[in-house]
Amino acid sequence: MQHFRVTSFLFTVLGSLTLALSASANSSSTLTINVDGLRNRKGQVCLSVFAASIGFPSKTTNAVQSQCIKITDTPLRVTLGQLQPGSYAVAVLHDENNDRQANRNFLGIPKEGFGFSRNPAIRFGPPKFAASAVPVKGSSTNIQIQLKYF
Template sequence: MSQKWTVSIILLAALGNLAWSLSARANFNGKLTVEIDGLNNNEGQVCVSIFASSQGFPNDRQRVLKRQCTQISEIPLKMTFDDLKAGSYAVAVIQDLNGDGTLNRNSLGMPVEPFGFSRNPDVRTSAPKFGDAAFVLAGPNTIIQIQMKKL
């Protein structure tokens, strides 16, 4: 066998192993831990919503992939989500002070309860776009930090 064929066979084997490795990683289910800081008190509950696409982000509860609410027991607060496939996600968090499960707003449409987003984008006049808050979950354990804000 010529040296050219040997190199070609080695390259094909390496590419096959790489493709199998990438395919195996893409099929895993990982865990996401959301660390929430910047809570001024332990009033109400914190609700975390995970979105897998821009559709409905950040307010449409019909489009939420996973949602979890919990009483504030410690600051910073950690919430964990299991069985997430590899991919892009964005997280929206609210401190639901009155327990109604929604981000309450004033007559001008501005939030009156604390909120936060993955990647902590600047928020001035409107909620961020999915791309501004999106992160990649690509390993078995992903940890993100969210800093709560209040306008």
């Protein structure tokens, strides 16, 4: 009888652990991004979400999610789903002429608005991934990105 109780207890504990591990492995989060500071409603806003520094912030092929959204309201609110808990950096472009590119003048200065998660100071070029990374955990995370124009 004692052997049965121990075995039953072990199966209960192992079953609970397996259930907890599979639930956390299958859980995903949503990231809601509030884009503030749009100077007009022309064009679209393009967002790219990166899980690592490779390609951040401009190589959208390295992004885990990337999309462009027509501007309907200001501030613009975008919710992205199916993200595994972890650190992500978001790059945003106000693509005023709908060409999906960050247009620059002859000096290389951006002609369109841009922004990054955590709103880091922009010195000489884009920020590093670590300066823009935000933790995404739980069922939902909300961030605010303030666009900059030169």
